[in-house]
Amino acid sequence: MWEKRPILFLILATAAIMTGTTITMIVPFLSVNTEADRIESVKPYTPLQQEGRDVYIREGCNNCHTQTVRPLVSEVLRYGEYSKSGEFVYDRPFLWGSKRTGPDLARLGGKYPDAWHYKHMASPRTMIPGSNMPDYGWLSKNPLDPDLARRKMKVLDFPYTEKQIADLATKNEMDAIVAYLQKLGNDIPWRKAAQTTIVGDLKNPFIGNKDAIEAGEHLYENSCAPCHGEDRQGEIGPELTDIDMDDADLYEIIHNGISDGGMPAFGSLGSEKVWQLVNYLKEKDDD
């Protein structure tokens, strides 16, 4: 019968389409972004951060970077605490992405100091050898539009002050995107919670081991040189030519980072590699 009656057919097809739609797309609105998944400490974006987020959207960063850490062992080790629904209530649109040509950015905020980001955005390959990210140094030539930013804050219903809006006149798109990246994943205090407490005595397993020192040098070139310089002369981070510190303290700094000083934690490299770095840094010290 329906094969001969187009209007009836259209009604039946709509009903078929709307069944799954109702259950999997409409019903979730009852529980998502409600008190049930609310996280008190999550704050809306400031005008500068929101401007940065809009640059991120405009440049299509989400084509290569995701922003959601899955609750899987390797993922939490690599990126940090897994993502919670309540962390995204101010994200319009969401930016979870679907492909990791580059790494996930959900927990990027606070990992590196601002100076690292400015340098990396302008010239990714000087900071990350082998990277295929395009250069975005040109963003620093683009001013921000305070009036448009005010309108955005009103549409999004985010709190702002006129001073925050006025300050945008002195900033550019690069400042904005760095401010945005530094906010990512930072509204919950996961970094402190994730920090490993080192118990017992730390004993250097590689004292005088040439292979370990060589491996440490290789690790240094990839992980440390972008901030501390090829010859450890210091750039974004301090110089490391003359380290007056015992092995265990040095290990702890590399492993856990210095969150106030901008030094990222490298514990995810594993204790063996961290010790290799310690031995490399100390060995040159003895020369």
Next chain:
Amino acid sequence: MDTPQYNTDIVRSFILWSVIWGLVAIVVGLVVSVQMTNPELNFPPYFTFGRLRPLHTNAGIYGWAVGVIFATFYYIVQRLCKVRIWSDKLATFQLWFFNATIIAAAISLLLGFNTSKEYHELEWPVDIMVVVLWVAFAINIIMTIIKRQEEQMYISLWYMMAAIIGVAILYLVNAAEVPVSLFKSYSIYAGTNDANVQWWFGHNAVAMVLTAPPLAMFYYFLPKTTGVPIYSHKISIISFWSLIFMYLWTGTHHLLWTPVPDWIQTLAMAFSLMLIAPSWGSVINGYLSMKGQWHQMRDNYLVKFLIIGITFYGLQTLQGPMQAIRSFSAFIHYTDWVPAHIHMGTMGWVSMIAFASIYYLVPRIYGKELYSIQLANLHFWLILIGQLIWSISLWIAGVLQAGMWNAMNPDGSLTYTFMETMVEMYPYWWARTIGGVIFLAGVLVFVFNLIKTIRGGESLVSSAVPVEGRA
């Protein structure tokens, strides 16, 4: 009864423009492919990977696939209804508005006006153009069906009508946004809700643009080409209704392990597996329709395109559900495996069927013999080989990278840094580019063959292929 005077001009025009936008999609695809291996080939602000990749996908889906849908549906609907299309004027308007929309889309994407939502990047003014375009199309097709001269509606018409409604619902719901300026808007949904709505859209756009319409073409052009009917009407009915019922539950399989509620993920996973049945219903129906006709795979180049096309549909609808299983998704998601999956569907299934449809139509609406069947065969092999190189190299790359991402040392630390895994991708990305070049070569052979056919091909003298609809 007199043969109705069909409108073929509109079919000609849509074929022409869809091929042009298809070429744009492939060329931009090659550019972004090379940018993956050679980042110095990004030319900011307009020609960076982040802006060109949406242009590639939009030109492919909305220019090439939708263009072919317009062309073939206008041809098919008139034959199956035995009437001329309801409104020639509306169809002509639709043609030029289609081109205006694609051009507006291309320019606005290069200028960076985009919403970030995959396959729905267009900002609100262009969204409105898309809606107007689709409404014009919907009215014309549905009115033609209503005033048809043939009581029974054939399978292809079911898929057409489902696609028309489906796209309308999906596009409108996902387009809900609040404008801030002419070129900037914010989604009315936030965070997890926005993600869930977007992938309900994203996955079902695949259903309603890249599955139902090519099936409509397949069900029409296969029997027309082989001369024997579809094997089972019953299988067609069951496949159709279960396909359009089940598809809508599965969008969240794009969001496994994310903060979207678990029960939606589980439903999506279950329905994705069940979806194998209706998908394979059509595949098997196609295969069984070849009973006693398999020799045509050798004799008839069109059959080759159609049967290999439906075969890739079958492979696609097995691989897709596999990726929708939580444990496999945990491993493979976010790697290059996924673009390889998509491209098997677009290059192997949708484009194969689209090429077959155009090869079928052009001699009939121009009244010319195809210029060269040898070239059509060359086209077939080039796009098949190109697509296989494309997909296989990135499947390997995806498994390799996923393995490295998950590798752990005995002390529980990760074996590789992110960059150590990324640099391993370069050779595979190069292989993908080579696959793309071969595919493009095949399409250029196709375009050459079409031009030669239309410009200089021999007029049809045999009555086997009558010139339809020309006075």
